[in-house]
Amino acid sequence: NAGVTQTPKFRVLKTGQSMTLLCAQDMNHEYMYWYRQDPGMGLRLIHYSVGEGTTAKGEVPDGYNVSRLKKQNFLLGLESAAPSQTSVYFCASSRRVAVTYEQYFGPGTRLTVT
Amino acid sequence: AQSVTQPDIHITVSEGASLELRCNYSYGATPYLFWYVQSPGQGLQLLLKYFSGDTLVQGIKGFEAEFKRSQSSFNLRKPSVHWSDAAEYFCAVGAEYKLSFGAGTTVTVRA
Numbered sequence: 166n167a168g169v170t171q172t173p174k175f176r177v178l179k180t181g182q183s184m185t186l187l188c189a190q191d192m193n194h195e196y197m198y199w200y201r202q203d204p205g206m207g208l209r210l211i212h213y214s215v216g217e218g219t220t221a222k223g224e225v226p227d228g229y230n231v232s233r234l235k236k237q238n239f240l241l242g243l244e245s246a247a248p249s250q251t252s253v254y255f256c257a258s259s260r261r262v263a264v265t266y267e268q269y270f271g272p273g274t275r276l277t278v279t
Numbered sequence: 280a281q282s283v284t285q286p287d288i289h290i291t292v293s294e295g296a297s298l299e300l301r302c303n304y305s306y307g308a309t310p311y312l313f314w315y316v317q318s319p320g321q322g323l324q325l326l327l328k329y330f331s332g333d334t335l336v337q338g339i340k341g342f343e344a345e346f347k348r349s350q351s352s353f354n355l356r357k358p359s360v361h362w363s364d365a366a367e368y369f370c371a372v373g374a375e376y377k378l379s380f381g382a383g384t385t386v387t388v389r390a
Contacts, residue, residue: 169322196376205288207369207380208323215376223377255322259376265311265330266376270322 167191169271171256177277178246186241186274188256196259196266197239198223199231201252202273208255214239246278281306281372285381292360293389300355300384302370311373312353314344317383318366326368329353340364362388 172187188197195216200208210223212231220231228250230242239258243250253275259268284303292298304310311330315323327338334346344355353370365388371378 205382207382210377213377263330265328265373267325268378272322
């Protein structure tokens with residue numbers, strides 16, 4: 166049981182390049198999320214999914230796209246990377262426990278855009 | 280919309296001393312509150328959560344937190360810190376399946 170995994174762990178892009186971050190979970194969770202973490206700002210929600218085939222915008226969605234074609238995978242795409250997208254990206258998945266939703270996080274992807 | 284404030288950006292504490300991290304939230308309904316810890320270079324790990332009942336909740340690694348509705352607070356405490364507690368700590372408030380995080384408090388432990 167690997168939990169939440171993210172690929173790759175590190176990436177350096179030039180401005181204007183594109184890339185896709187892959188998140189996979191093996192816990193059969195319905196909900197999945199992409200966050201970015203920047204110093205002094207905590208984690209901010211980029212996009213999320215409430216189930217296979219569904220996606221929705223979070224707090225900071227501009228410049229990103231997502232897809233959830235399979236329940237266990239949630240992809241985050243950057244079509245044209247910008248230096249402002251230099252950040253650490255975390256994926257999470259969640260399930261309902263009693264009346265709350267516990268989120269489980271992946272180890273993160275450190276992205277640098279030059 | 281919900282929001283979380285962690286007033287302390289950085290706290291330094293001696294090993295063996297007590298630790299308290301502050302968290303204030305804003306949410307119109309009954310809050311679901313969480314504390315996560317992030318060790319350097321790692322993802323976030325859930326320490327504890329509150330959603331109802333006893334306002335003092337126990338978590339992993341010897342941490343506890345107290346929910347005070349009148350003060351809109353959910354402060355995290357540990358009686359005696361260990362060097363391995365050096366990390367960044369995040370408070371979060373949940374609204375259904377989404378979380379809003381505070382900016383985090385970095386804890387440094389000195390020998």
